[in-house]
Amino acid sequence: MSKLIAFAAIQGGYKVVAQVEGELEKALQTYDASTKVGFPNTAYYLPVIYSLTGLKVETIEDLKAPLAFARGLLPPHLKLKNWLPYLGPLLDAGMAGVIAYEVKEALRYLNDPDFYIAQEDPDVDNGKLWVGAADDTILRKRGVEFVDGSAPGFAAMVGAAPNKEIAKMIVEDYQKRSLYIFCAANHNGNTIIEQCLDAGMQVGWNTRIVPFGPDISSAVFALGFANRAAMAFGGVQPGDYKTILKYNKERVFAFVNALGDVGTEWGVAAAGCVNWGFPTIADTPIPEILPTGICTYEHVVAPVAHEDMVQKSVEVRGLKVQVADIDIPCAFGPAYEGERVRGADLYAQCGGGKTQCTELVKMADMNEIEDGKINLVGPDLDGIKEGGTFPLGIFVQIAGREFQEDFEPIMERQIHHLINYIQTIMHIGQRDISWIRISKAAIEKGFTLKDIGTVLHAKFHQDFTKIVDKVEVTLYTNPEDVDKMTATARENYQLRDARVDTMKDEDVDIFYSCTLCQSFAPSHVCSVSPERTGLCGAYNWMDCKAAYEINPTGPNQPIEKGEVIDAKLGQFKGVNDFIYKASRGMVTHYNFYSMVHDPMTTCGCCECIAAMLPACNGVMTVGRDYTGDTPCGMKFTTLAGVMGGGASSPGFVGHSKHNITQGKFILGDGGLLRMVWMPKMLKEELKDRIVARGEEMGVPGLFDMIADETVGITEEEILPFLQEKGHPALNMESIVG
Known part of the structure; x- marks a missing residue:
């Protein structure tokens, strides 16, 4: 001094x-x-x-x-x-x-x-x-x-x-x-x-x-x-x-x-x-x-x-700043989290395969941002006709003496339920596959996009007082700005996911739960392990660990694995005990490493849904950003409607994009070698990881053996392609048992 x-x-x-x-x-x-x-x-x-x-x-x-x-x-x-x-x-x-x-x-x-x-x-x-x-x-x-x-x-x-x-x-x-x-x-x-x-x-x-x-x-x-x-x-x-x-x-x-x-x-x-x-x-x-x-x-x-x-x-x-009131024209609170905005009530929407909707939270230095500042870059909702669509990028910068980069995905995932807390506003998904539907009633009350920023600023201060000192929110609605932000966001997502790539489920005795989506899927309990990221794609094992440190009573609770009931399918007594209690008795057990036998429950926020293709002796998966037909006979939206309410549906399972190339992905059913079809856009996005995982599993040409919509959208159309390529799934034991 x-x-x-x-x-x-x-x-x-x-x-x-x-x-x-x-x-x-x-x-x-x-x-x-x-x-x-x-x-x-x-x-x-x-x-x-x-x-x-x-x-x-x-x-x-x-x-x-x-x-x-x-x-x-x-x-x-x-x-x-x-x-x-x-x-x-x-x-x-x-x-x-x-x-x-x-x-x-x-x-x-x-x-x-x-x-x-x-x-x-x-x-x-x-x-x-x-x-x-x-x-x-x-x-x-x-x-x-x-x-x-x-x-x-x-x-x-x-x-x-x-x-x-x-x-x-x-x-x-x-x-x-x-x-x-x-x-x-x-x-x-x-x-x-x-x-x-x-x-x-x-x-x-x-x-x-x-x-x-x-x-x-x-x-x-x-x-x-x-x-x-x-x-x-x-x-x-x-x-x-x-x-x-x-x-x-x-x-x-x-x-x-x-x-x-x-x-x-x-x-x-x-x-x-x-x-x-x-x-x-x-x-x-x-x-x-x-x-x-x-x-x-x-x-x-x-x-x-x-x-x-x-x-x-x-x-x-x-x-710590205390924000007592949330100054928006709509009512706000957990009671509205499960509301749906259906077609007759819809004024406008973004994401959901119709436009790009991306969310990103980043740590900032104290001097870089202004607390409470809400920036809107581009037109607001008053420039959109009823029934219209618009792109949206939600970029939140947080500064805090106790804030860490590890906390970014935890805060990012809060955007889902905080927007859902706004009366007659519906939010599904996360990261770069979010989907927001805004009702006519909200517009009549005077709702604007800036109200989203007001909510995030207030609730981040209220709910994370210990680690948050300043919050600035920027909302992008110009397509070029949203695309630029999305590219940056995807780079960040990849860096976050890579942190757990070297970890194995056997390395830890604790898995973590995530129950953020129970407002839409009451019986759903997502369990996150080092080799199974949350099906929404927003949380990996380390993210959940950090979330529990921030909020010990929150939705990410530690789960003692306990006794191994089935090592191949990935069933653990401690997990079963936890999910039975957390699902209020609706789900007694599930398997981490199988989609055929008692798979994990699925909610509507999943990035992808995998389905069994018996004629090809394999499986397919489809992401929510693909809107076309698939070989299982259902589009993503249909699949999500059928089994996205928190059910365990043998033959189907929700999962994240990153999980496709993780070591334990449906390993009890044969793993990635069972993958016979996926949309071209998803396949290209994961190309390097699919190539690496295929080589690791002894099939270096696996990437080129997987069909996509350019080959066909029915089992009959893609089977000859698989036979020509010599896909390993065709020589595996029967997937139907």
Whole structure:
């Protein structure tokens, strides 16, 4: 850390303690030693001194002990030629300054009893701007808000902004985040409180803009309020300074905004606040203290532009944004997740094989994005005729101190049910095969595409408070923009899926569940293993593991494999026990590695559906982006309607694209060597992986042996092709048993 800031804080400590010692000596000469001192209407004496040391200050004589204690805390002056870890001396100097400031304010109450007005709000008309220390009535009324979360913390603002407009901008932004604004000190004779009044704002406890006092010493009232809340509502005992300070660091998300030149007296006050875990964010180029230690993150950050002051303060303190309301015209909630938007009710749609609809979540740096910003690039729904279609790309950027790239697919998969929570909006699928249907009723209420961004921003903050600090959403509706985003998204999907390519099911004792789709398929329980990605394609085993770490009570639960019942077909006692409970008794068991014998249940979000082709002694698969006929006699939509409601359907199974080339794909039935037909677009997409898997299974020419729609769309049409190519499925044991 910087020698300069440590030097300034320590110098400030010596200066403040010496000044207050002089004021106390003068008071002792003026008043009798037994003269009562203290803050009005409180049982906490001088609360900082009482809470940290246990000393009960009731008379002028009693002020000697805490001031002597402060003098004892002052560290030696820095020797600038010798390096030292300066944080310890800085903290001691800061605490000495805070204690001295509280003595100073007690003397002010004695010497000028009318300086502060003893009420919640100032009397502006009569020039009584400063309310001073909060009494116990205010503490009981307001302090509980710091416990129940309705007031997550406070911004201690010292000094003044360059003008009233900037002051109003910063203060109102804090109000929107439910923070209190505790104001003290002046800069060149001006204060943030006077600027707020000039800007037409109301100040006082009732508007959470609290005018403590015009001097830096009055900032001690904020620390006193925090410590009293810890004692009153946290059960911390006076004198237990370690617990007091720890409580404030972990429970009261406060910080200092220094607006104006930071001299030695401000410096020691800022250093004192660090003891509480409260960092300082300044608008002037003072030396920074960036390494973590006492505060959650940085201790002093500067210079920060005024338009960035609020967001940077929230970020540095680790305060999580609380979004109470979701401002969209439609009703919102889990009750609407299972709603269908049928043809007669449909206004417009995207995806579902009709247009491209892609979703991507990416991690961003804190400075790259703006929290709450919703961008629409392209036309909105008002440019679409009833019954029309449009392309859509949903790109979400998330920044967070605790956010990791591993969390991207977990957040991405939330888009499915969060959009479904919007009344009369239907969402199916994920990644680059999403399908959204928007009802006429939603349009009549005023629904726009930006409302999707509003929902994602609010719910990501609400549901993932620990890891999310900022969310920005961009919605693309121009075809070229959606195609460009889709190409980027597919690159990301491939990188994510590749993370589990070297893992085997035998390597782990834990599989994971996914029940996100039970709103549409109540009995469906997807089980994800290293060699069987979720049938939606959005989650692999590592994704589910990360999702469980984020949300231990969420839809991705660990499943103990337990006893192996059938190694060939992939049936495990632990999995059976789990799915029986999770399906509410509707499904007793299923096999991981078979589509012929009791396969896994399937929901409508699957990327592909495989079906048995008995005449070819093999299987086919079809992805949802292929709309043509298939050799099993059913299109994808028909297959999904028949067995996509959460049933286990022998001869059929839903799966992801990636799963086709994983080691355990229907291995109990012969594996990929049974694959005799797939759409050309899917086959080409997976070409490299099919070639590699075929070589691994001893059939290097497998890719060229698989038929597609250019060969035929019936078993009779493709069988001669398979015979000509010598497809291995024709020589395997009968698939029908």
